[in-house]
Amino acid sequence: EAEVAQSPRYKITEKSQAVAFWCDPISGHATLYWYRQILGQGPELLVQFQDESVVDDSQLPKDRFSAERLKGVDSTLKIQPAELGDSAMYLCASSLTGDSYEQYFGPGTRLTVT
Amino acid sequence: AQKVTQAQTEISVVEKEDVTLDCVYETRDTTYYLFWYKQPPSGELVFLIRRNSFDEQNEISGRYSWNFQKSTSSFNFTITASQVVDSAVYFCALSDYNAGNMLTFGGGTRLMVKP
Numbered sequence: 001e002a003e004v005a006q007s008p009r010y011k012i013t014e015k016s017q018a019v020a021f022w023c024d025p026i027s028g029h030a031t032l033y034w035y036r037q038i039l040g041q042g043p044e045l046l047v048q049f050q051d052e053s054v055v056d057d058s059q060l061p062k063d064r065f066s067a068e069r070l071k072g073v074d075s076t077l078k079i080q081p082a083e084l085g086d087s088a089m090y091l092c093a094s095s096l097t098g099d100s101y102e103q104y105f106g107p108g109t110r111l112t113v114t
Numbered sequence: 115a116q117k118v119t120q121a122q123t124e125i126s127v128v129e130k131e132d133v134t135l136d137c138v139y140e141t142r143d144t145t146y147y148l149f150w151y152k153q154p155p156s157g158e159l160v161f162l163i164r165r166n167s168f169d170e171q172n173e174i175s176g177r178y179s180w181n182f183q184k185s186t187s188s189f190n191f192t193i194t195a196s197q198v199v200d201s202a203v204y205f206c207a208l209s210d211y212n213a214g215n216m217l218t219f220g221g222g223t224r225l226m227v228k229p
Contacts, residue, residue, distance in 0.1 A: 042221050043217075102161045105151075
């Protein structure tokens, strides 16, 4: 069964350092999402891509976060510099289209900023 | 604006008991979609069901059933004869037509099924 791949699974970094996460969506899925899930809360959307274009990044803290999906396939989310409050699970999801089809989630990257 | 409320933060039951997880939503749109996801301890979110706003028929899938009531803006999830493997955090989510497929999640309900 096709899955969304994410790496690394776990990342510990010191504050003010740069960190990057990678996501490979299910083959053929045009829409890719990055979510942040703080412990004990539901996921919150950071950015949505349709192919290589950003559809929604209104919740992305653009002073320190950036996301790209250059060829419309895999994607990278970067934080620079990391802050203590960035400690969370970062989830990537993909869907066939952007038309409210179900989103399939990857295993996530758990980030701890010390 | 969209909002999803899961008032039950934690539920504990004994195996074989039935349990219902509540979900109440708010949206101004008439076209929207509701979802339930399961998040086991391993962390990944597992899709369980999608329901659109025009289909109020209840759905049953094995031990799982969903009750959608537009009149009360609720989309509740029942597990019949719960099992230890059902222990997880369950999230209800809403996507309305004008939000471009953006999912708004509730805060989740942690279900613990004890043997």
